[in-house]
Amino acid sequence: MEGSPHYRPLYRQVYDFLVKQISESVWRPSEPLPSEQALAEQLKVSQGTVRKAMDALVAERLIDRRQGKGTYVAEQTQERALFRFFRLAEPGGARKTPTSTEESVKRRAARSAEIQKLGLSKGDQVVEILRTRLVDERAVVFERNILPLRNFPDIDRKRPLPNALYAMFQQDYGVNIVSAEEELRADAATAEDARYLPVEIGAPLLQIERVAIALDGSRVEWRLSRCDTSQLIYAVTLS
Amino acid sequence: MEGSPHYRPLYRQVYDFLVKQISESVWRPSEPLPSEQALAEQLKVSQGTVRKAMDALVAERLIDRRQGKGTYVAEQTQERALFRFFRLAEPGGARKTPTSTEESVKRRAARSAEIQKLGLSKGDQVVEILRTRLVDERAVVFERNILPLRNFPDIDRKRPLPNALYAMFQQDYGVNIVSAEEELRADAATAEDARYLPVEIGAPLLQIERVAIALDGSRVEWRLSRCDTSQLIYAVTLS
DNA sequence: GAGTGGTCTAGACCACGCA
């Protein structure tokens, strides 16, 4: 009793171990984990305990279980990464695949808003990406991404950038995005918006502000999207 | 093996049984279920199987487990129902509690858009509720609700309507809302919007269209909210 | 101390994928 103020179930410890292996790339995306039995023996716990730990990882979409085959580290394919967080769709729900046109990629010192949103320190550098995203060959989103350079050391030298950045985050930098906090509001189109999107100044746009959260809880992307929702809608399911 | 094309695990059958008890109000909101052991004996399965079935119910927020005490049918208090689905908050995430002013409640025949959205039949009746919702004494949302009369027989005679309709749905009609599909877009304020909200015609508003889904999968509410997001934002966490 | 949910085990058996 005394000496252990915080009770920590066995399966939690197994969970932490598994997360560690994945985040340190001991097991890499699309590779199989050892079987549940093998892990149970290695960690000296029962198969049920390993299973319970894995249940949480499945829920967080960090691993995939395939009955009869094995358990694999989930891979963020372009397709999967896109549809997980890109919410623009046709009214009714049919998902649309966007393409993206890169406008600019710049490295610079972080500004105070960015320092605050991303939990950086003064003097830290960031990479700013401006893109226009098209659906059905129509420009519908003008997007500004801010990435801490420390998490993505040479990202400003990679061209072209893929459509789904998060797949690249995982592949090239070992950064797994597990969730994103979004704040939406309606706003009038500015002159800058009108330069990138076929809208009139003053037209209503949907602004999406996103902070993406990595596996270790750190905030690794700040994104501001200005969306023309005259043809598309932003779809969410609350539960 | 033949004769059973669809494999149906035991815990699924237990799950179905529990859902049935709750949806038929055999166990009512805030009341305790029988203990896991008691249910296991009654249903002739092991405690672990009952537990696994209940895990799903916890995830769907239909029951609450309290260690040392028991398992209870989740109760949609005003507070809980509100914060579960009402997403307007201050920038940064601090939740705001809205109040509501009732503008009108009318019973009428369903229109074709409503028939389609709610899966009704021609000639079915609906109740239409118009409300203005205030945050910090400021009108920020103008809202139109469409409810099938068949699900809520005398709802047009209840006054005043509570702030959180879903708590009343559960309490008075046994209807549990488990999820909601929302479609958001930016739109310019119309003359009607300007009558209810302190905004200029043409100002950008956030429109939220929601279909609420009940425990049995049926769509029981269609809601259109027009929101002034000059002070507040719509907050979601994607995961 | 009695009763409830929560964890953990060891072992059996089922469903599935593949060679």
Place this chain on the structure above:
DNA sequence: GCGTGGTCTAGACCACTCT
């Protein structure tokens, strides 16, 4: 037919709440 994940059991013990 073997190996993997998926289900199910019976029983032990732990943590928590209330009396």
